[in-house]
Amino acid sequence: MGRRARAGLKASAEDLARDALQSNSISEHLVQEVVSLMQIPPGKRFKTTSAKGMVLGLYVWGDKVDISTATRKFPFCTKLFARYAQQERPAFPFTSVQLNINLRSPPHVDGGNLGSSLITGVGDYAGGEVFVENAGGNSKFRVPHDVRGSHYKKDMVVQGFDVQVKGRWFEFDGNKLHATRPFTGDRCTLVFFTCSKYELASPSVRMALGKAGFSFLWSNPLLKQINTLPMTQQATDNVAKTIAHTLETTWDLFNVDSSNVGGAKEFEKKFSVLKRKAKALPEDFAVQLKVFLKQTHKHFEPQSPGGWRRFLLPVLVLLGEDQRKVGPYQKNLAKTFAMMPVRKAQKEAEMLAASCVSGATRSRKSLQDWTGREVDEKKKPGAKRSMMTNSTSTKGKKSGLSKGTTAAEKLAKRTGKRRGRPPTKLTKKQLQKLTPITRKQCLRRQPEGCSRCRSVPGCCPSCWQRRGYHVTD
Known part of the structure; x- marks a missing residue:
């Protein structure tokens, strides 16, 4: 009662x-x-x-x-x-x-x-x-x-x-x-x-769902993978086995006693094994693991109390480990070490995973951002990706457009509307609350734009503000 x-x-x-x-x-x-x-x-x-x-x-x-x-x-x-x-x-x-x-x-x-x-x-x-x-x-x-x-x-x-x-x-x-x-x-x-x-779902969201009482197996091979072709049963079983082996290797690395004299050597050995197995995972898994493993290796110190383990917690959740098993370790590490670097790594991993998903549907044609500048997607080896404004055609000269007119301005002349929306003016405090994002990242995450900004490649800054981001040059 x-x-x-x-x-x-x-x-x-x-x-x-x-x-x-x-x-x-x-x-x-x-x-x-x-x-x-x-x-x-x-x-x-x-x-x-x-x-x-x-x-x-x-x-x-x-x-x-x-x-x-x-x-x-x-x-x-x-x-x-x-x-x-x-x-x-x-x-x-x-x-x-x-x-x-x-x-x-x-x-x-x-x-x-x-x-x-x-x-x-x-x-x-x-x-x-x-x-x-x-x-x-x-x-x-x-x-x-x-x-x-x-x-x-x-x-x-x-x-x-x-x-x-x-x-x-x-x-x-x-x-x-x-x-x-x-x-x-x-x-x-x-x-x-x-x-x-x-x-x-990001590792933080997966952890929150586990705390909410949902015992969902994220690596369930019976559920189809997003944005991939239908897999055969053998291919599905292979993915499930790879994830299970990677999870086991992650626990082996997590249990390394770095406070001992030989802890550094054991860490390097098991870290290299995990790094190799992570490459065999699906792309959206692999890019996220790469971020967390990089931070794990960066924060490792010989004969240290083990603060590097906090970066392996999201990896365990990402690979489908039960939240009830990971939770106690998270509480203990949070008492001793700051978790802010982990959250920053999670944000970076989320953006990379999202770029993998959007990249699968990216058009092979040249893209244009909301200012009308053209992005050449075919990148030559050793050359930087060019950002060039569209030069005015012969028709443009006849219609009275200047030589440096962009594609967006041409559209505005023709329809009376500018393609895309300018960002809302925000105060410094409001900008500090938003997550910065570059235009290159915008194009990766939203290559075809959205319906709100009339399918502008990369979406316009106002759309990103609604999502909690601030577009930077």
């Missing part, structure tokens, strides 16, 4: 969830009670005020992969829901939980989910079956409107099944059409799924 209950006060959802986790007594009735006590503001995108929803765990917004705000607001509730799914379906992998309260989902197709989704319903309600498309189904569903991002059009009749999820667990393919049937009463559903861009 919690302190509030002993004092005769109404227990909050967090108190109830914490007590349930401590006693390890989680049931459907308890989850229903916790949900009823959660104070969730109604969503603006919902038509009715009673409909509420939020994402717990990992969320994706563009190329940003982070822990949701609701996870930090309801830490014990998040752990409770994650433990509930792990208790009932221990083999199902998930990075996120979608909590829906009194929400009748319109027909839709999940765009950012990977693999199957797992749903269960709690509450006192009638109806509310989940319609799932299936060619052999015994039920029909008429699509009331065009479904965005799919081939389903208005008045199209789809065959499928109506599944009642109240008090039971149901696994389905979210990439197919599904919707909620009408219901009466208070209906709550928990949908567990894996974000399709989970591999873009």
